[in-house]
Amino acid sequence: MKVATGTVSDGRIVVEGNPFAEGERVTVLDDDADGTFTVSPEEKRLLLAAIAEADRGEFVDGEELLAELDESN
Numbered sequence: 001m002k003v004a005t006g007t008v009s010d011g012r013i014v015v016e017g018n019p020f021a022e023g024e025r026v027t028v029l030d031d032d033a034d035g036t037f038t039v040s041p042e043e044k045r046l047l048l049a050a051i052a053e054a055d056r057g058e059f060v061d062g063e064e065l066l067a068e069l070d071e072s073n
Contacts, residue, residue, distance in 0.1 A: 006015040013028065020026060039047065053059065060068070
């Protein structure tokens with residue numbers, strides 16, 4: 001997973017930094033929006049399941065995640 005910022009220019013999103021690979025799937029969040037969004041019933045189910053996993057302590061902390069990402073590069 002990568003996080004990038006960008007701007008819209010002529011209706012296209014221009015990403016700062018390293019480009020994404022052709023055909024790579026991305027999710028775009030508008031940080032100027034009012035803070036609300038809509039999810040499908042399946043997305044809601046997945047979010048609630050992920051929250052339940054975290055509540056049970058089934059997660060990777062930030063330091064461990066960064067270490068795993070460093071190892072994969």
